Amino acid sequence: MASGDSSWAGLVRRGPSIVRRFRLASGLVLFSYVFLHFLNHSLGNISLEAMERGAEYAELIWRSRIGTVALYGAFAIHFSLAFWALYIRRHLRMGWIEGLRLALGFAIPLLVLQHALGQRFAYHYFDIHPIYRHALYGYWVANPQIAGVKQITLFCIAWLHGCIGLYLWLRVKVHFRQVAPFLLILAVLLPTTALLGLFHGARQVELMAQTDPAWLADLRKTGIAANPAAAAALWMIALWSWSGYAGALALVLAARGVRALVERRGGTVRIIYPDGRAVRIPKGLSVLDASRRAGIPHASVCGGRARCSTCRVRVLLGSDRLPPPSPVEARVLAPLGADRAVRLACQLKPLGDISIWPLMPPAATVRDQNRLDVADSGAERFVAILFVDIRSSTQLVENRLPYDVVFILNRFFEAVGSAITAAGGAPNQFIGDGMMAIFGTETDPGRACGQALEAARLIDWHLSEMNRALTNELQEPIEVGIGIHGGEVIIGTMGYREHAQMTAIGEAVHIASRLQDLTKEYRCQLVVSEVVGTTADVPLGAFPRHDIQVRGLSAPLPIRVIDSAAMLAHHEGPSPSSEIEHGTRQAAPVGVHPK
Ligand code: FES
Numbered sequence: 001m002a003s004g005d006s007s008w009a010g011l012v013r014r015g016p017s018i019v020r021r022f023r024l025a026s027g028l029v030l031f032s033y034v035f036l037h038f039l040n041h042s043l044g045n046i047s048l049e050a051m052e053r054g055a056e057y058a059e060l061i062w063r064s065r066i067g068t069v070a071l072y073g074a075f076a077i078h079f080s081l082a083f084w085a086l087y088i089r090r091h092l093r094m095g096w097i098e099g100l101r102l103a104l105g106f107a108i109p110l111l112v113l114q115h116a117l118g119q120r121f122a123y124h125y126f127d128i129h130p131i132y133r134h135a136l137y138g139y140w141v142a143n144p145q146i147a148g149v150k151q152i153t154l155f156c157i158a159w160l161h162g163c164i165g166l167y168l169w170l171r172v173k174v175h176f177r178q179v180a181p182f183l184l185i186l187a188v189l190l191p192t193t194a195l196l197g198l199f200h201g202a203r204q205v206e207l208m209a210q211t212d213p214a215w216l217a218d219l220r221k222t223g224i225a226a227n228p229a230a231a232a233a234l235w236m237i238a239l240w241s242w243s244g245y246a247g248a249l250a251l252v253l254a255a256r257g258v259r260a261l262v263e264r265r266g267g268t269v270r271i272i273y274p275d276g277r278a279v280r281i282p283k284g285l286s287v288l289d290a291s292r293r294a295g296i297p298h299a300s301v302c303g304g305r306a307r308c309s310t311c312r313v314r315v316l317l318g319s320d321r322l323p324p325p326s327p328v329e330a331r332v333l334a335p336l337g338a339d340r341a342v343r344l345a346c347q348l349k350p351l352g353d354i355s356i357w358p359l360m361p362p363a364a365t366v367r368d369q370n371r372l373d374v375a376d377s378g379a380e381r382f383v384a385i386l387f388v389d390i391r392s393s394t395q396l397v398e399n400r401l402p403y404d405v406v407f408i409l410n411r412f413f414e415a416v417g418s419a420i421t422a423a424g425g426a427p428n429q430f431i432g433d434g435m436m437a438i439f440g441t442e443t444d445p446g447r448a449c450g451q452a453l454e455a456a457r458l459i460d461w462h463l464s465e466m467n468r469a470l471t472n473e474l475q476e477p478i479e480v481g482i483g484i485h486g487g488e489v490i491i492g493t494m495g496y497r498e499h500a501q502m503t504a505i506g507e508a509v510h511i512a513s514r515l516q517d518l519t520k521e522y523r524c525q526l527v528v529s530e531v532v533g534t535t536a537d538v539p540l541g542a543f544p545r546h547d548i549q550v551r552g553l554s555a556p557l558p559i560r561v562i563d564s565a566a567m568l569a570h571h572e573g574p575s576p577s578s579e580i581e582h583g584t585r586q587a588a589p590v591g592v593h594p595k
Contacts, residue, residue, distance in 0.1 A: 020305060020328075023081045024169060029074035031162040033062065038159070038190050044197030048204045051132045051197065063123075079109060087252050087259075090289040097164060098303050104161040106249070111154040113241055117234045118224055126230040133205050134223040140202035141209055155195070163187050168303065272317070272355035287313060287345035287356060297362030304346035306332050310360045311345040314492075318354035359492075382445040384452035384486040384532060385509050386425065387516035388416055388459060389434035391479040396433070408470065409433060412478060415466040419458035424451040428503055436513075438504050441491055449536035452484045456526050456565035482565060483515030485529040511550055515559060518548070526565045530558035538568075 040058055043050040061067045082105055094102070119135070122128040139147045170176050170183075209216045224231050263282035271279045271290045279294040288311050291298035302308035306328045315322060319341045325333060329347040336342070342359065390396065390412065397405050416435055417427045424447075425439040437455065440448025459482060467477035487508030494503055515527040533540035540560040547556035562568065 019081060019084065022077055023085075026074035026078040026081070027162070027165050029070050030078055031166065033071055033074075034158050034162055035190070036061070038194035041194035041201075042190070042197040044199070044201030044204075045193060048133065048136075048201050051201050055132055082106065083248060083252050087255055090285050091293050093292045093295075095303065097168070101161055101164040101168070104157045104164070107157055108154070108161060109245055110242065111150060111157065114234075114238050115151070115154065117238055117241075121237070122224055122230060122234060126224075126227060126233075128222075128224055128227060128230060130223055132201060133208075133219060136198070136202045136205040137209065137219060138223070138225075140198070141206045152195075155191070155198075159187075159191050168305075171301075269350050270353040271350065272353070274357050283351065284349055287311075287343075287348045287350065287354075291345065291358075298345060298358060299360040299362050300346060302346075306344055306347050309333070309336060309344065312336075312342055312359045313345045313348070313356040314359055315341045315343060315348075316355045316357055318350065318352055321350070321352035321354070323349065323351060380488055380490055381440070382448065382486060382488055383438050383440040383491065383504060383508070384425075384445075384448040384484060384535075385489070385504065385512035386420070386437045386439065386452050386455055387434065387483045387513045388437075388480050389516055391481055391520070392476070393433045395476065396478070404473070408473065408478075411466055411470065412463075415462035416459050416480075419462045420455045423455035423458055425455050434516075436509070438491075440486075441502070445486065445535050446537060449484075449486050449532045450538060452486070452532060453528070453536055453538055453568055456482050456484060456528075457568045460525065460565040480525065481516050481519030482526045483512050483517070483519065483528075484526070484532050485512035485515055486532045486535055487511070507553075511557065514550065518559070518561075522546075522561045524561050524563045526562040526568075528560050528562065530560060533560065543567075 036058055040051060040054040043054045062071050082102075086102075118138075119130055122130065139151045166183075170179075209219070220226060224234065260282075263284055267283050268280045269283055271281065271287055273279070273291075273296060277294070277296065279290045279296070281290045281293065285293075286304070288298055288300055288304050290296075299310040300308070301310045304311070309332050312333070322343065325343065326347060329344050332344060333342065345356070345358070396408065400408075412433070413427075413430065413435065420427050420435075420437040423439070424443070425437045426441065427435055428438045429436040437452075439451040439455070443451070459480065463478060463480060467474065485508050487506065489504040489506030489508050491502065491504050494505070511529065515529060518527045519525060528540065530540070530545070532538075540562075543560040543562045545558055545560055547558050550557050
């Protein structure tokens with residue numbers, strides 16, 4: 001075969017995606033059948049005649065050549081793919097909703113077999129044409145305890161299985177949340193009206209059977225019961241089919257066992273997790289399989305179908321030994337703009353030992369899949385970092401009750417945090433009585449630095465207001481030191497399991513912290529690196545300049561020493577700070593006024 005997508009290798013690589021599409025298409029055909037069938041049952045709420053008239057129309061669809069091929073083809077495909085899914089699944093640990101869907105799906109053929117044989121097979125091979133009244137009489141009048149209960153069970157299982165399948169497919173779609181309430185109403189309403197329709201229809205049949213012996217005799221003459229040979233043949237076919245089904249199921253389970261043995265001989269690879277745990281798995285299993293086998297919580301909203309991207313991991317070591325992403329994996333990763341070391345755990349089948357870093361917390365939800373993708377997957381970008389710290393914090397805690405200290409510190413964090421967010425930044429870490437903030441995770445460097453300067457000015461303003469409000473509680477007003485620097489850092493979601501959060505690491509962070517420390521030395525409120533002013537296009541030339549030595553930097557770093565951040569208001573450039581100021585004045589907390 002030729003190389004490229006049409007080659008055999010290309011076909012194999014696209015296999016999972018093709019299988020998924022077939023499963024979805026066949027599932028939709030079957031769901032349409034069940035949906036229309038339930039609508040037909042609902043007509044029983046009008047009358048038995050309406051049900052039977054509806055069935056005639058349904059037969060025009062499903063007994064036509066196209067309808068027959070579509071329905072039986074879909075059943076054959078969906079059913080075969082269920083066996084295939086059972087085979088390729090490397091472990092049977094799964095979420096409850098998936099487990100329920102699987103269990104219900106495997107129960108359907110057992111229950112539907114007799115019904116299908118009695119209707120369609122009898123029609124084609126024994127020229128028996130049972131209609132609603134026959135089915136209703138057989139299930140609900142002649143044998144309600146067994147046949148009726150069985151039918152209700154099938155009814156519920158088929159609907160639930162279809163709805164779960166649709167839910168798992170749709171829940172990762174963008175507008176699912178908006179349409180979900182309407183779908184839920186439909187999912188409850190249709191089976192309810194269908195069941196009521198069945199009961200009404202059955203009641204009508206029962207009445208006719210009790211009051212009209214001729215009607216009943218006629219019914220018995222035209223049903224399967226009138227042809228004992230056909231009934232016996234259908235029963236034998238059912239028995240053979242059930243045995244075949246059980247045999248196929250046993251074969252698949254045996255094939256899983258054989259494969260596990262073969263794989264164990266084919267070599268193993270080690271997956272090393274951030275906490276140092278190493279999980280050994282046979283080659284051919286995915287990283288998500290490894291997590292599930294070892295019971296390590298790992299986000300996987302779509303259940304490993306390469307639809308959600310919540311399972312993504314960064315490969316820290318061994319990325320050179322990875323197989324290339326399959327087309328389906330590449331398609332999911334492309335919109336994230338992630339680099340080559342970011343892969344989908346559910347699709348990545350490592351060929352050698354690797355160490356990984358899951359990029360989403362285990363409890364990630366559908367909503368998280370598009371959340372701050374660059375930061376989640378780790379990226380290098382220019383940001384402005386601001387450190388703020390309370391001066392003389394020991395005085396603050398001396399001779400105070402713990403409650404008072406916590407109260408004052410919380411007021412302080414509120415004043416500083418609201419200043420940062422009003423300027424467009426993100427408070428990121430609270431370190432004792434200080435805070436680190438990041439500006440520019442979603443803006444350009446100029447705007448990021450402008451926002452950081454504006455935040456410094458607002459911090460001074462908010463603190464003045466706070467000091468005024470707490471005059472009675474504070475012996476001395478709270479003063480702070482602020483350091484701001486901008487530069488390339490690595491932004492990413494870091495931390496331990498569900499405690500992971502987006503943060504920044506890099507030299508720029510250390511420098512900003514160092515500048516904050518320098519405010520004590522220079523006895524000022526703010527120290528800003530020169531690069532922040534030039535990047536923001538904010539002239540800082542009026543403030544004293546110093547060149548400081550920073551470990552790791554070959555050249556001295558020029559900084560500006562600013563006595564009070566309030567002085568910055570007179571030095572803002574035309575943009576972007578002035579834009580921010582407008583937004584901030586509107587967003588200022590109640591009771592806080594500009595000087
Ligand atoms: S679990 Fe959804 S893409 Fe991997």
